[in-house]
Amino acid sequence: MQKLGIIVAVVVVVLLCHFTFTSAQKVLQLDNQLPRLIGEEEGNHRLVLITQDRQTPFWDKVAEGAIRQAEIEGVSLEVWGSYGMNKEDFLKNIEVAIHSKVNGILVQGLDSPEFKELTKVKASFHGIPIITVANDVPMEESLRRTYVGSDQYTAGQLIADELIQQMVSDGQVVLMYDREREYYQRERIRGIKSVLNMYSKIEIIEVETDSTRDQVKAATRDVMNRFPQADAYIPVNANHVGIMISEISKRSQLDPFLIYTFDDGPEAISLLAQGIIDGVIEQEPEKMGEWSVQLLVEWLNGETVPLNHKGYLTDLKILKVNGAE
Amino acid sequence: MTSIQKKILTLTTIVLLIMSSIWLALTYYNFKTHQQYNDVLQRYLSMNEVSRASQLVVNDLNQLMLDSNPASLQQLQVSKEKLLHAKQGVYPLRNSDNAFTLTNYVHLIDSLVETTNRFILFQAEKDTESSAHEFSEANNISTYISEMTLALIDIELNTYSLFYRGIMEQSGEVIKLGIWVLLLITSILLIITYWFSLGITRPIFQLTKAANELSKGNFDRQVKVTAKDEIEFLAKTFDRMRININNLISEIKHKAALERELQESKLLLQESQFRSLQSQIHPHFLFNTLNTLSKKAYLDGAEETSDLLVSVAGILRYNLKQQNRSVTLRDEINVLKQYIDIQKARFTDRLQVYLDIDEACLDLKIPALTLQPIIENAVIHAVEPKIEGGTIWFKVRKKGHDVIIEIEDDGSGMPQEKIKQIINEEAPAITEGHSTGIGFSNVVKRLRLFYGYQDVIEILSVQDKGTNIKLIIRREGAVLDDQTSHCG
Numbered sequence: 115m116q117k118l119g120i121i122v123a124v125v126v127v128v129l130l131c132h133f134t135f136t137s138a139q140k141v142l143q144l145d146n147q148l149p150r151l152i153g154e155e156e157g158n159h160r161l162v163l164i165t166q167d168r169q170t171p172f173w174d175k176v177a178e179g180a181i182r183q184a185e186i187e188g189v190s191l192e193v194w195g196s197y198g199m200n201k202e203d204f205l206k207n208i209e210v211a212i213h214s215k216v217n218g219i220l221v222q223g224l225d226s227p228e229f230k231e232l233t234k235v236k237a238s239f240h241g242i243p244i245i246t247v248a249n250d251v252p253m254e255e256s257l258r259r260t261y262v263g264s265d266q267y268t269a270g271q272l273i274a275d276e277l278i279q280q281m282v283s284d285g286q287v288v289l290m291y292d293r294e295r296e297y298y299q300r301e302r303i304r305g306i307k308s309v310l311n312m313y314s315k316i317e318i319i320e321v322e323t324d325s326t327r328d329q330v331k332a333a334t335r336d337v338m339n340r341f342p343q344a345d346a347y348i349p350v351n352a353n354h355v356g357i358m359i360s361e362i363s364k365r366s367q368l369d370p371f372l373i374y375t376f377d378d379g380p381e382a383i384s385l386l387a388q389g390i391i392d393g394v395i396e397q398e399p400e401k402m403g404e405w406s407v408q409l410l411v412e413w414l415n416g417e418t419v420p421l422n423h424k425g426y427l428t429d430l431k432i433l434k435v436n437g438a439e
Numbered sequence: 440m441t442s443i444q445k446k447i448l449t450l451t452t453i454v455l456l457i458m459s460s461i462w463l464a465l466t467y468y469n470f471k472t473h474q475q476y477n478d479v480l481q482r483y484l485s486m487n488e489v490s491r492a493s494q495l496v497v498n499d500l501n502q503l504m505l506d507s508n509p510a511s512l513q514q515l516q517v518s519k520e521k522l523l524h525a526k527q528g529v530y531p532l533r534n535s536d537n538a539f540t541l542t543n544y545v546h547l548i549d550s551l552v553e554t555t556n557r558f559i560l561f562q563a564e565k566d567t568e569s570s571a572h573e574f575s576e577a578n579n580i581s582t583y584i585s586e587m588t589l590a591l592i593d594i595e596l597n598t599y600s601l602f603y604r605g606i607m608e609q610s611g612e613v614i615k616l617g618i619w620v621l622l623l624i625t626s627i628l629l630i631i632t633y634w635f636s637l638g639i640t641r642p643i644f645q646l647t648k649a650a651n652e653l654s655k656g657n658f659d660r661q662v663k664v665t666a667k668d669e670i671e672f673l674a675k676t677f678d679r680m681r682i683n684i685n686n687l688i689s690e691i692k693h694k695a696a697l698e699r700e701l702q703e704s705k706l707l708l709q710e711s712q713f714r715s716l717q718s719q720i721h722p723h724f725l726f727n728t729l730n731t732l733s734k735k736a737y738l739d740g741a742e743e744t745s746d747l748l749v750s751v752a753g754i755l756r757y758n759l760k761q762q763n764r765s766v767t768l769r770d771e772i773n774v775l776k777q778y779i780d781i782q783k784a785r786f787t788d789r790l791q792v793y794l795d796i797d798e799a800c801l802d803l804k805i806p807a808l809t810l811q812p813i814i815e816n817a818v819i820h821a822v823e824p825k826i827e828g829g830t831i832w833f834k835v836r837k838k839g840h841d842v843i844i845e846i847e848d849d850g851s852g853m854p855q856e857k858i859k860q861i862i863n864e865e866a867p868a869i870t871e872g873h874s875t876g877i878g879f880s881n882v883v884k885r886l887r888l889f890y891g892y893q894d895v896i897e898i899l900s901v902q903d904k905g906t907n908i909k910l911i912i913r914r915e916g917a918v919l920d921d922q923t924s925h926c927g
Contacts, residue, residue, distance in 0.1 A: 123630050130623040137616040144609040160539055190539050210583045213550040214543030 159189040159217040159414055161407065163247070166204045166222055167353070168195030170380040172399050173222070176247060179403025180220065187411045189217075201226065208232050212240055218410045219244045223251035223261070225296035230255050243413060245421075247406045248378060248399070249298040253423050259413060261425030262406040264397040266298045269430050270305020273374050276393050276432050277310070277346055280372050284315040285345035288337055290330075290358065292351050293322045299350045302376070306348065319344065323354070330354045334361040346372035352379025359390060377433075389435045398428040442668040443639060450635055457624055461617075468613055472606060479599050483592055485528040489544070490588040492522040493551055497581040500558055500574055507562060519555055522548060536598045537591060544587050551580045642670035649677060658685045726755055747784050750777040758808065765889065768835065768844075769801040775810050775833070782818055789828025790818070796835045800842045803912060806889045812882050813846050813908055821850025821905065842912045849905040858898045886910065 163180050165173045177193040184191035194211070196203030205228050211219050212232065219237065223229075223246035233244050233256040243259045250261040277287065287310060291299045303320075310316050319341055323333035334357070337344070347362070349355045355375045362368060373391040375382050378399075385391045405426055412418040499515040526548045533541045554577045561570035642664045649662040658681055664674035733748035757774045772794075779792050814831065822829040834845040864884050886895045890912060897909040 123626070126626050127623070127630070130619060130626055134616065134619040134623050137612065137619050141609060141612045141616050144605060144612060160542060192539050206583075209579065210543070210547070210587070213547050213580050213583060215546035215550065216543065 161191045161218045162211045163193045163220040164207045165195040172378040175399035176403040179400035183404040183407035223249040260421035265427045266301035267305040270302040274306040274309030286317045287346045288319045290321040290349045330357040352376040356381040394433045396433045401428045489525040492525040493581045493584040537594045642666035750780045753777045766807045768803040791830040793832045806885045817848040821848030844910040847907045852902040853900040
């Protein structure tokens with residue numbers, strides 16, 4: 115009887131010990147880790163990449179490259195952006211960045227007076243270097259340090275060359291661009307025209323539009339009404355290509371039309387993959403991101419001063435629909 | 440302090456210590472958790488503080504722009520100080536998650552302060568346009584600050600939501616742990632208490648059993664308790680008491696035996712007194728008769744018979760009178776002489792008795808009828824059995840402080856066993872018919888009782904050569920009369 119009692123007591127104690135121990139272990143394991151406080155310690159260079167078109171495949175790649183490079187360089191970088199080409203937000207972001215006294219701003223160039231005001235006056239006032247990425251604004255107007263991205267003139271030429279090959283040098287080409295005619299669009303148009311002007315039988319139809327969706331639709335409808343015979347469409351602003359195509363497809367088959375555009379719009383690549391558009395100028399967004407960060411850091415560290423004001427140009431190539439005619 | 444008390448105190452202290460340490464641990468944990476909550480909340484509060492301060496600055500800027508007086512300027516300076524202070528509070532909050540944003544935030548505050556300073560400068564210079572521009576700038580920045588505050592708090596919420604969940608989970612686990620620890624300690628304490636109380640009660644139980652045994656009268660079982668406390672002490676005392684009681688009981692038994700013996704001897708004494716009283720009746724008659732016979736013998740011309748009868752009567756008288764009294768050696772020797780006369784009448788020439796007596800010693804006190812039985816013994820053993828008779832020497836002499844009474848015969852000697860018997864006062868020597876009924880050993884006994892020491896008699900015996908009996912009587916050990924007797 116007594117033996118049984120002792121055994122029961124020992125078993126109970128051992129069991130309780132076990133439970134207590136495992137419970138204690140659990141409690142100790144649950145050590146809530148708060149993020150490490152940095153406190154007063156001075157951080158490294160803070161860079162911001164600001165775009166208008168966040169979450170387009172193109173800009174995602176730029177951001178990806180920039181972030182990767184920032185990690186390599188050991189600087190902190192944040193990507194700020196507005197969605198759907200919200201210019202107000204975009205400008206505000208730049209202003210916040212300037213007031214936040216970041217060490218450098220990588221920005222998608224916007225050829226607007228407000229933008230130039232910000233970069234030329236405010237950023238210079240605070241001594242913050244600005245590098246334009248992908249879309250340039252001339253240095254004289256923006257006081258940017260340099261430009262990293264494609265040579266848009268060459269891009270225009272490239273797209274025009276392709277067009278010529280497909281069109282057998284005869285027909286109407288619709289060029290649609292923003293009413294503001296941003297610098298990069300002007301460059302593209304200049305490139306396209308420099309090629310197409312060599313062929314007298316090719317007629318260039320220029321269409322101006324506002325960047326709102328309805329305006330683009332209206333402009334497309336209008337040009338289709340006026341020039342039903344048009345053979346090719348080139349939306350110089352790649353953001354317009356989706357709207358344009360949906361509008362054209364309401365009227366007729368898409369196949370007869372040659373549609374070319376650039377890869378910095380949200381839909382360009384997927385439309386190309388579906389075979390709806392015939393060719394896309396592919397740039398090197400990742401390279402742009404990497405390079406821009408690298409150059410900015412070099413400038414900040416005083417390794418490359420001054421930066422080449424003409425810009426650092428990335429490669430271009432044209433992507434065509436598989437098995438295109 | 441007694442050790443049971445010590446034991447209880449120790450147990451209580453241990454229990455208290457364990458309980459209080461658990462309580463402390465839980466309280467500390469609670470405190471820590473609260474502190475963590477508080478820290479997190481404090482972060483939000485300091486960020487909010489910045490936002491509020493910046494709005495205040497813009498407010499005051501507006502005030503100053505509308506109405507430029509020193510009071511509102513003072514007001515602006517105060518709110519600017521507040522903003523800087525709030526900045527100080529927010530700067531240490533940087534962590535890996537919000538470092539970038541928070542740094543921007545701090546710089547935004549700086550920008551606001553700079554803008555404010557510029558505004559004040561322009562205002563002082565009455566440059567309305569520039570100051571208006573700076574005001575709008577400040578307003579913008581303030582808006583940005585507010586927005587960034589929200590963004591920061593959003594980041595904070597993201598960062599700390601996991602942390603919150605962790606804390607909640609840990610709280611749950613801690614409660615579980617508390618329950619387990621409580622159960623564990625309860626069971627361990629129960630076991631320890633049981634064991635501990637057993638340590639106190641077991642000796643008591645043993646003691647109770649021993650007490651039961653004692654109360655039943657069983658005093659031989661040893662009381663043994665090993666407890667190393669008061670109970671053991673109690674048990675030892677108890678055991679000592681048992682031993683004492685045992686001793687007392689045996690003593691009482693011994694005493695009882697003695698008392699019974701005493702009773703017996705009392706009875707014996709009464710009997711003998713009775714007997715002696717009775718025996719005194721006949722002797723007087725006998726004594727008178729003997730005297731009558733002596734006179735008759737004398738008248739008949741038998742003078743010798745008459746003398747014998749007088750001697751017999753003398754001895755008889757002496758015997759009747761002196762039996763229980765001390766007498767002088769002289770009296771004793773007189774009686775002895777009468778006895779020898781009688782014996783000589785019997786043995787005629789076969790008995791030779793030589794007396795050699797130092798007269799100076801005759802006043803020595805001696806119990807009555809001590810010498811006669813010894814002589815009688817000598818007669819019986821040394822003279823009677825031999826046809827040619829025997830010789831007896833009786834000497835009394837001084838030797839130092841002692842008086843030595845020597846009785847020697849030339850008989851067949853005494854066997855050693857008998858000597859031993861006599862010396863040791865053992866079973867009275869087998870009466871060989873002739874004695875007065877008072878045997879040799881009786882004499883020895885009386886002598887020892889009278890003088891108060893043991894070596895009062897010495898017996899030397901050689902087979903077929905004779906026996907020498909010495910009575911050694913110390914004079915100073917003898918009665919006071921001794922000195923008046925001019926014995927030495």
